[in-house]
Amino acid sequence: MQNYNVPDNSDRISRQALDKNASEDISEKIIATILFGCALVSVLTTFGIVVIIFQETFGFFQEVSFAQFFLDTKWTPLFADKHFGVWPLINGTFLTTAIAMAVAIPLGLSSAIYLSEYAQPKVAAILRPAVELLAGIPTVVYGYFALLFVTPLLRHIVPLEIFNALSAGLMMGVMITPTVGSISLDAIRAVPRSLREGAYALGITKLEAIFRVVLPAALSGIIASIILGISRAVGETMTVLIAAGQQPRLTVNLAESVETMTAYMAQISGGDSPRGSLNFKTLYAVGAVLFLITLILNIVSYWIANRFKEKYE
Template identity: 50%
Template sequence: MTYSPITAGSPGAGSPPSADEPMDLRARHRRVGERLIKVLLAGSALLSVAVTAGIAVSLIAPMWTFFGNVDIGEFLTGTSWTAGFGDKSSWTDKDWGVLPLVVGTLSTTLIALLVAVPLGLGAAIYLSEYANARTRRVLKPVLEILAGVPTVVYGVFALTMVTPILQELFGAQFFNNLAPGLVMGFMIVPTVASLSEDAMSAVPDSLRQGSYALGANRMKTTLRVVFPASLSGIVAAVVLGLSRAVGETMIVAIAAGTQPQLTFNPLEGAQTMTGFIAQVASGDAPQGSPVYYSLFAVGALLFVITLVINMISIALVRKYRQAY
């Protein structure tokens, strides 16, 4: 029995592509699944942009009506806000200065950050640099459970548990900014801790080993090597927590009160921007009234504040971003 050798061009050989056949086989034989995934991803990105644009467009017409009757300078610089009091159908007998709502929002947000940033970064440092793999697998999901608790539960907890303690220790008012600020800080701890831990864990071990080889201990390595290397991710985590604190509604609506007063004392109550929006959106003002239109003006200002925060976040992340 004889066997014929397989030569080039025979059925069993892999013939090279001809000159007129495209060399990029991926462009010619692109799988349908890849195209579908690309379309879905592009659609998701465009949907997010469309929703954001839709929110902005929905605010324009009512906001235009509001500022047709209220001076924008008075709105941005005025120190008295009485939109929810008196005759809700009148434009002239009310004060439309939004500063009390802005200060109330910034007050609770600052308190929340003072709680969340140290605790969140401390938890991230422990999980990334000190905890073993088994401890990390247990503690990180437990920590992230806090992010799944409904915010209305946090609000009730702030009003019924934290506020009495503050009244006993510091003489705080029943509605105050300190209680919701503290509870809101614990609410955003998982956001800061989880994202910061992910950023720190992404730092190559070679940087740590190089630091240890130079005689640095674990704490110095963490603070002077790992922390600066992951700074962009940490900044993004803090700014994301900040954005969530600025936009939080239920905690401040329940525990901060509904009195819009310009105060920097956290032991006193002051209505926030989101608290006012929740109050009006719950049916407190009839549709088409001045108070109803003020809802969109405050919402537009909150939208701009959040946009500015995100733009600053993007700039900081790009500035401190490092690729390995």
Template identity: 75%
Template sequence: MQNTNFQNQRGREDGRSLDRHASDDLQEKLIQAILFSCALISVFTTFGIVFIIFSVTLEFFQEVTLPQFLFDTQWTPLFAQKRFGIWPLINGTLLTTAIAMFVAIPLGLSAAIYLSEYASPKVAGILRPAVELLAGVPTVVFGYFALLFITPVLRNFFPLEVFNALSAGLMTGIMVMPTIGSISLDALQSVPRSLREGAYAMGITKLEVITKIIFPAALSGIAASIILGISRAVGETMIVVIAAGQQPRLSLNPFQTVGTMTAYMAQISGGDSARGSLNYKTLYVVGAVLFLITLALNIVSHWIANRYKEKY
């Protein structure tokens, strides 16, 4: 009788254990399905955006020829005499981006090297959050700071127009600097400590260790941070809208007013152009060009990261 009761109790425990395992498996599958659905939503959203952009872009090229778009040197779709040469917008975008990178790369890499190799843990614990705090400042604040402070100061030394590429580029560089600095710092700190100690044991100075050991070993992460910074600068909107102006111009003079792709998109999306009109379609064709530029930058970033990861 006791054996029978024991077997019955053991059977009930086994049954409850199987029920728990089944419940756990069901929960695991449910969580997996939810996470998979979230991933699908992001993928379908991306494909939907790309489909809409390029479908309207094709409609644009049914009214404007590709040679007009690629070889004309004026962009005046809102004027009576409409011209659709994209190069003035690309010129303004690349000009402000180049100025921004001239500021962001030296400052970001210098900050990363100092925090990684020279600063004490206490100082690094204070400075790193302070540097990263810049990333949380709204870009509209940067834009008005460039227009109302940077431009008046620079006009004491340079013949700047009120809206100009120089002020916008400088403030965009300050905005991008925390991105480059933070990612580069993570890349530098990920270099194994043994490489540093081995180099110091051979009598190499700290500067030589940084330039010949640590920097090359972290080059993939540093290159990725720079390209990510370029992508952010290319896609920046509020700073260039406020400080650079909205006059597309094919010129490399940073003292003049320029128009960027994002500034033009902000201008068109204000609602002055009727939906379905040619002016409205220019919003999508400029967005398509901007998408292709950022896509190319991301591809280059992945290529550089993979290549130098294999090397080092």
């Protein structure tokens, strides 16, 4: 009986498998390191911005007291009679933001409801990119459109100053509408179809189902979109700089010129104030206030989105 020696390839196959696993582990570690580095760049950039802002702000408060900054009602740091009350800038910021949200919330939410519940798929596929196209228009275009078209048009109806809060707020509302509408649309579409069908089974109309079932179920996403829209309006610069003017006033009159925090920062950034001067440091003090406001708004948005988030199975 003849014996045949069969070559044993198990060791070679095992070594190949080990080498392959080792190379895959190295690749995974390299990719993980690269991704970690990218995330770290974002974190370090944010940290650096915060450090610089508050470092310069600390230098500002070495020369100006908190009482002068938070209790005074006049903002004239560039004049001979200097006042450093930040409230006129905060007032101008929130006045234009309130007008903007009065426009963006109904327009954005209505467009989201239509695209989600009423529009045919082909129509929605055309209209949604068209609405979101508004977000791609440069803000300086909105500013000049408000100054050269909206303001003259409104002055035929109501008495307005050439630079006024109303025109700037209206154009900001149009600009922010895609933000509110797009996020609200995603929140409404995330509501399960079974909830709608259950509402229809109870005999209620489509409109009643939208307002009594769909919108309450999507409430967290809708509120988050509104708060994000407010953050966008608070941080807007060019539209309010061009259309609202540079008159820091503590007023609620929409027909008057006001100055927002971002508009003042753009004014100081023009280079007229020497670096290291008190006027230059006001840039960082106002920036710190703006940073804290937007941070609070984002925290509230995150809390609401998690607090009222509905989970479906």
